[in-house]
Every structure is written in C-alpha cells, then in structure tokens.
Amino acid sequence: MSIAWPEPDAESKPSRLRWPNVALSGARNLDPHAPNRHVKRMLIYKILTGDQWAAWQSAGTFTGAPIDLADGYIHTSTAQQAQETADKHFAGQDRLILAALEADSFGDDLKWEVSRGDALFPHIFRDISVKDVVWARPMPLVDGKHVLDFA
Numbered sequence: 001m002s003i004a005w006p007e008p009d010a011e012s013k014p015s016r017l018r019w020p021n022v023a024l025s026g027a028r029n030l031d032p033h034a035p036n037r038h039v040k041r042m043l044i045y046k047i048l049t050g051d052q053w054a055a056w057q058s059a060g061t062f063t064g065a066p067i068d069l070a071d072g073y074i075h076t077s078t079a080q081q082a083q084e085t086a087d088k089h090f091a092g093q094d095r096l097i098l099a100a101l102e103a104d105s106f107g108d109d110l111k112w113e114v115s116r117g118d119a120l121f122p123h124i125f126r127d128i129s130v131k132d133v134v135w136a137r138p139m140p141l142v143d144g145k146h147v148l149d150f151a
Contacts, residue, residue: 042103043134043150044076044110044122047086050095053136062128073111074124076101079150081121086139086146088116096139098148101132 048056048065056062067089068074077085082098090096103110106124115121139146 043100044078044103045082046074046076046099046101046128047082047090047139048097048099049093050097053097053099056128056130060130062130064127072125074126074128076122076124078122081116081119082148083146084116086148090146092141092144094141096141096146097136098139099136100134100150101128102134105132 046062048062052062052065062074063069064074075085086096101124103122106126109124109126111123111125112120113123137149139148141147
C-alpha cells in the first residue's frame with residue numbers, strides 16, 4: 001500500500017512542491033524531508049533445514065551449515081536468487097526454513113562475491129545470532145518445488 005501526499009498549500013510550502021509517494025510497508029520514517037529514510041531495508045536470505053533452524057534457536061547462534069563451514073563463510077541469497085538456490089541445493093527436501101536477515105546489520109562481515117552464473121551473492125563471514133533474524137518462514141514443498149514467501 002502506498003500513500004500519495006497532498007500538494008501542500010502555498011502558505012506552508014513553496015509552490016509546485018509535490019511530496020513523494022511513500023510505501024508504508026517497511027518504511028521507518030515518513031518525514032518527506034528525509035528521503036533516504038524511505039528506502040526499505042535490504043533483506044538477504046538463508047535457507048536452512050528444520051534441524052538447523054531448531055539448533056540455531058536453541059543455541060542462539062548459527063555457525064553455518066556443513067557447506068558454509070567447508071567454505072569458510074555463510075552462504076545467503078537475495079530474493080531474486082533464493083528460488084534457484086532452493087531448486088539447485090535443496091531439491092526435494094522437506095521441512096526447510098527461509099530466514100530473512102538485514103544485510104546492513106552485518107557491516108564489513110558481509111561481502112558480495114561472484115558465484116553461480118557470475119552473479120554477486122551475499123556471503124557472511126561471521127556467526128549469526130538468532131537476534132539477527134528479521135523473520136523465518138517454512139518453505140513448503142508443492143508439486144516438487146519449494147514455495148518461498150517473501151511477504
């Protein structure tokens with residue numbers, strides 16, 4: 001849902017000023033004079049098995065799946081990459097979890113590196129706290145394909 005701000009009256013604002021449309025979902029600040037705060041945060045995603053998610057919740061920290069430990073960083077994907085990641089690396093597996101993480105919260109520990117198809121993938125070079133998880137949702141397997149819910 002977005003909101004179209006009315007044109008301000010001539011006495012309170014300069015004429016011809018139109019306030020921008022602002023998407024309410026994910027917006028942190030609706031101050032029209034601070035446009036950089038209207039940008040939605042960028043989420044990156046970690047696909048986990050149900051057992052990995054349960055262990056992460058129990059321990060409070062995720063050190064990585066076996067592939068992450070072998071490679072020395074935690075593999076994540078963007079929303080555009082996650083479906084292909086699920087199809088390629090988790091085909092047919094049930095009880096998967098999609099965990100959303102805020103990219104900016106990792107600072108210099110997040111590096112964008114060339115991977116599959118010469119695309120840049122987000123790689124995290126530290127353990128991840130359960131407090132870093134914005135949300136986590138099941139990835140049901142429907143007709144042999146995982147359904148990812150980014151909403």
